[in-house]
Amino acid sequence: MTPKDKRQQPQKAMFETYLEDIINARHPLVRMAERIDWDNCEQHFGPYWCADNGRPGHPIRLHVGLQMLKHMQGLSDRELLDQWVENPYWQYFCGEDVFQHETPMDESTMGRFRRRIGEDGAQALLKMTVELGEGTGTVRPESFRVAVMDTSVMPKAVAHPSDAKLMARSHRKLVSRAKADGIKFRQTYERSLDTLVWQVGRYAHARQYRRMHRKLGKLHGYLGRVCNDIIRQQPYGQRSSELDHHLYQSLRLLRQYSEPGHKRLYSLHEPEVACIAKGKARTPYEFGSKVNVVTTADEGFVLDCQALKGNAYDGHTAHQGLLRVFKHTGRFPLHTLVDRGYRGGEHTALSQVHITGKKKGTGTAHEQHQHRRNSIEPIIGHMKHEGLLDRCHLRGHTGDRIHAVLCAVGFNLRKVLRHLAWLFWLRNPVAFRRWVETLMAHSVPDQNGRFLPAV
Template sequence: MKPHPRQKEQDDLLRPRLTDMIDMRHELAKLTTLIDWDFFEREWAGFFPSHRGRPATSPRLVAGLLYLQHAYRLSDEAVLARWVENPYYQHFTGETFFQHRPPIDPSSLTRWRNRIGEEGAEWLLTKTIEAGRHSGTVDNDSLSRVAVDTTVMEKNIAHPTDARLYDKARRQLVALADDAGVTLRQNYNRLAPRLALQTGRYAHARQFKRMRKALKQLKGYTGRVLRDLRRQLDAIPEGPLRERVLDKLVLVGRLLHQEPKSRSKIYALHEPEVDCISKGKARKRYEFGTKVSLATTIDEGFVVGMRSMSGNPYDGHTLPEALEQVAILTGRTPALAVVDRGYRGHGVLATQVLISGMRRGLTPKLKRLLRRRSAIEPEIGHMKNDGRLSRCPLKGTTGDAIFAVLCGCGHNIRKILAHIRALLTHLIAVFAGVIEALGAENCRANRQSDAPDVCSA
């Protein structure tokens, strides 16, 4: 199952190479030369311990697709559809000739993410940091000065209401009973959906007494189905289906017995680990997802650390882990970290930490760096608007951890591409100025000589 290294393809008389078709001055073509692709060929091969089975997809292809989809905010299906149409995407992923069909199925990206895990995703982030240093996007000295902050990465769930959760839990129990061949005394398929709809109408009309009465009745319907299926559990034979029924019974039992303000409250049946985080925003009081800690350089806003923190921990308790990740990915311990007031009581001693609002012992240079702390906020906004940090489609806490790191990779890729574009524009302007100066010098030389004046022409 180990991925086989690609063999160098011979020239084809009827097919031109991609390097002959595309402009090698393009930003993606330049970025291709900055990333160490051989690293993924070596390291990711360790995720395939078996020597049997079909050879895996090329690690460079998968790494390139993950970079592209998070740099351009694409889904698994969309990045492969655009890969077929775009020769620059194909060159970035290591193709020699233009391909007319997708190289893999979109589901292969899901299996690769599960196989490499958070460690493999952090290797992707490390290579973007190295590419940023090689391209000049980020300075080596700025890696020792970071800004750390947290944000919420929302999960792909609907806004949780008790009526919706109770009715959905009942429908899932009824579906499992049908799969197991269990006949329920009553499934409430006709009464419960109407009651859930009426509960929302009562809430909209601010008739809360009627709403609570309807909600209690809907909860009773779900509890009756739960107890009926539990009584007939012995009729279900041992196997995967019985395990699914047991897991669902436990989950629905937690849902029916949870307190309104319990810390382990369930907000989605397919994502029971989702946290409710209050950020104090006027337009959105609560966000449902997971907390993400990110560290960027103060000068360039380049991501040097990103990690999901399940359980909604206190910001100050996440700072040691964030700085440790920065030291691992960059190879150097940050000398200075600037944070907001939510990080008071962090307990970090190896790194100098500046907290917003500090006044004592600050030099003019440290004051300037502390004022730069707020520069991390627009970087978070770009990750949510231009990247995919606004909503995580991956499942579970493992999916949160992988997706958060990949969002940091996409942000760094966009930074590097913007730097390459700006550098190319600057070089073109310099060359145009040199050519114009040479032309003016030739014109002056022609006026001083007896040669015909062609400058006016």
């Protein structure tokens, strides 16, 4: 049923601790909460619930506020809820009036809310942060004229793939599912799996590759015999859907081991994970999904962050990324700065795509902002280290798309929060006077009257 917010009380109780009495009204988080259009959130996310059936859900502001705080602080669902009870400012941001001593919901409820709104709901939150940034002065309207685009890798929460571990795990799952369906094996070979996996790892570490491949061949043969027993006893059409799924994964592993050019499977529970090489010395190969990030050239405000399926060529992602920027901002950037990875695919009628370093651009706007192409690199780094873009724990490609957009929401909110803190500090005469005194005490004026750090 559609959530109903009944937390607004007409009269204060005597023995309750009200948040407005214990928090600072000039705190940046409080000031940002006052500038967010929560009524628009309720109108947009209200239709995701049934209007007249079931128990009323949690308030929409609570759901949206928790998702924002999660990606602003870079916390998991469980860590966020544990710290939410201790932080009165977070409770005020989520619409509470009285200080709460218990968690408002379970972490599984946050996951269901993300699945309920999907990627469209996450994009609505990103559009709201763009409007918030423009309304608070964090990003200027003219900054949308020049955008910067680049791709990165969002790793998935999977173990490092190896043929031995994948075949052993697939072997156990297949045998367990087949026994549940009544299939009887002459021999399951499960007792030998742990020893073979251990031997493969030791031989690989010692660079004894002939012995390693000999043990891998044994794992391959054992898994093939189990698959043959299942196919012989239950042909196609007589097996359950779960058994067919496990059998398909096992056959795919057998094929990729015998045919190296075949499309590889890197994870059993996340079969859509791709192996992406970005030329990094510390991590030559990353396993996850590629994300396309679009920011403004001046302030570095994120306009779009899209998770792509597979290892798509960078040049083929420019057109779709510009369409999503128009969806979030209502305008197309006149100039888009990209790197040399977009060569050959930068032709689009939506914007003038300039490959910096390839040739000199034409136009004053491009020449003025050409040096800003590299500004997107630290932004992606902040989204990974301060946010949650460094590892995605959501399930499937749909989870990747939702997670990528919410990471952009968290980055923009952190930027708005710092801007509001700067405005409050700048308008505080006492703090500004102390800053000027500190600057003059540790600096010396140059010939032009500018203060430089004293050596």
